[in-house]
Amino acid sequence: DVQLVESGGTLVEPGGSLRLTCVASGFTFDDHAMHWVRQTPDKGLEWVSSISWNGYSIGYAPSVKGRFTISRDNAKNSLFLQMTSLRTEDTAFYYCGRAHQRDTASYYDAWGQGTLVTVSS
Amino acid sequence: DIVMTQSPDSLAVSLGERATINCKSSQSVFFTSNKKDYLAWYQQKPGQAPKLLIYWASSRASGVPDRFSGSGSGTDFTLTISSLQAEDVAIYYCQHYYTFPVTFGQGTSVEVK
Numbered sequence: 001d002v003q004l005v006e007s008g009g010t011l012v013e014p015g016g017s018l019r020l021t022c023v024a025s026g027f028t029f030d031d032h033a034m035h036w037v038r039q040t041p042d043k044g045l046e047w048v049s050s051i052s053w054n055g056y057s058i059g060y061a062p063s064v065k066g067r068f069t070i071s072r073d074n075a076k077n078s079l080f081l082q083m084t085s086l087r088t089e090d091t092a093f094y095y096c097g098r099a100h101q102r103d104t105a106s107y108y109d110a111w112g113q114g115t116l117v118t119v120s121s
Numbered sequence: 122d123i124v125m126t127q128s129p130d131s132l133a134v135s136l137g138e139r140a141t142i143n144c145k146s147s148q149s150v151f152f153t154s155n156k157k158d159y160l161a162w163y164q165q166k167p168g169q170a171p172k173l174l175i176y177w178a179s180s181r182a183s184g185v186p187d188r189f190s191g192s193g194s195g196t197d198f199t200l201t202i203s204s205l206q207a208e209d210v211a212i213y214y215c216q217h218y219y220t221f222p223v224t225f226g227q228g229t230s231v232e233v234k
């Protein structure tokens with residue numbers, strides 16, 4: 001079965017840093033681009049960042065560009081999101097999503113269970 | 122950015138009755154070169170991640186019951202649940218993937234009347 005498992009979410013103070021990890025199993029990881037999507041009650045579902053199958057094509061939402069860095073390790077079937085200069089508005093559930101293809105914008109045919117990031121003093 | 126607007130925000134439907142959710146995009150998400158609409162629908166139950174129901178506007182994802190169907194093209198799309206079951210109580214989202222940033226509708230909450 002396809003499985004995506006996120007970890008790393010926790011309470012962090014404004015200005016702090018955090019690294020989220022998503023470990024994939026049950027499919028050929030490097031056949032797919034991978035994305036991070038976050039969800040809040042106020043803003044709903046919001047695309048955060050994406051990375052192509054080989055890591056060469058990367059994109060960020062304007063709200064996180066310059067603060068977040070997406071990466072992947074295909075040998076370890078893992079996706080990462082390094083988050084710095086965190087703001088209260090970054091508080092959200094963060095999901096990793098599997099793209100249906102190797103690159104470009106996509107729908108998500110598999111999602112992790114999500115990890116909660118809370119930015120508060 | 123392409124803005125996705127769903128209507129209604131919520132609806133209550135009797136068991137066995139039809140539920141219809143609309144989604145409108147601020148610009149066309151139809152790609153003329155491959156004649157496909159870059160539109161997906163998801164279902165999210167409380168405490169769970171979203172689950173893909175429909176992609177390419179009308180293709181059902183694997184394992185999705187055939188009471189779920191998607192229609193529409195260009196800027197106007199519809200998700201129909203032909204006969205509402207108790208397990209269909211959830212929030213439903215549309216999403217375009219025509220270009221970056223992909224964006225989602227605000228969600229439509231479906232409950233049993």
